[in-house]
Amino acid sequence: MSASALPVGERIRYWREKKQRKQAAVAGLCGITEEYLSQIERGLKLPSLPVLHALATELGVPISALLAGSQNELPAEIPHIADSVVTALMGYGPLGASSHVTPAKLRERVESAWLTWQTSPNRYTEVATVLPALIIDTERAVRIHRLNSDAAARREVLRTAADLYFMLRSYCRRAGRVDLSLMVADRALRAAEDADDPIRMAAAQWNLGHVLLADGEYEGAEQIALQGIERLRAVPEDVDTIAMAGALELVAVVANARRKEWLQARDRLSDHAAPRAQHVGEGNAMWTVFGPTNVELHAVSIEMEAGEAGEALRVADQIDTTRLPSIERRFTFLLEVARCYDLRREDPAVLVHLLDLEQIAPEDLARNPLAQDMVTRLRRRVRPTYRRQVDALAERLSLV
16 A cells, blocks of 8 residues: 555554654654654554654655645645746736736735635635735835835835735645745745834744744744844834734744643743733734634643643633634634544544534635544544545545
């Protein structure tokens, strides 16, 4: 049997044996116990993203090689990104609109794209139809205003460009292109600095921190976040600066958790992020969705990463995400709850949450490797009572 047909645990064992590596040696070098690795390989435990990244690095294979659903023995991560978006970002697409786009019109288009990205169940498909022209027109506007004597118009165009790149960072990352995500995060930082906008500079560091987290650079992500917080100390304090500092604290919280610094992560969340969230209330400063609910969601993440599935579920039971302005945050929360139930092998609860995820954000579910792996593993062990529903879900996700 090829590795492409196996669930994640068996894939890990496949590649370990193919590389002729001992279980104890691999586990030790990845910072986990041999028994824990054994449980992963037998399908009794689902590895967290940091553990999965460490195993892939140690075995010398791409992380996608350890995830189910690919067709090749050494599959590249499947990019769910429109070719036209890549073409526009790389600068070799059509020239775009022949007439000049005003800063006000450009701002309106970027904010409309952001609204679609944060609220539409079909956000990948919908934003892909508007992003190519928007990228081209925005970069053209930046070039035009670079030499413009109207300083206010130039600054507004640069702010709008930064906001567009913030959205592109999220789109590219979620579409499986960390390389492009890093590129646009850097463009966002340059635009924010050229606009001399402290809030957007902090938001740019928040975005860059998330790229580094996705790439396994946890120390770098924490340093970027702390630098951003320090920068904000020089800015007059208001709701936006407090919210951005809180959002940056959450990046550092995740970095701590990914490094298994559970106590430090919990302390930073309760001592630094939570007070800021209580001060500003629910909000969406620079599209970070920072507020008390987001802080609670990170509390769930910490416990899940720590393997405390029961505690994570206890915290999750007290959270209401219906008013969050971001489908992505609601999706991530429900996915983590599903993973907690999966770790406890409570299959009916796993199925319920996967079906909820399909209703909320079908495109996100279809593109999420860990969700797909959960469905694959669920099919292997589910009781006959639920098999029809699980098989139907797997079919809709093109897993069978």
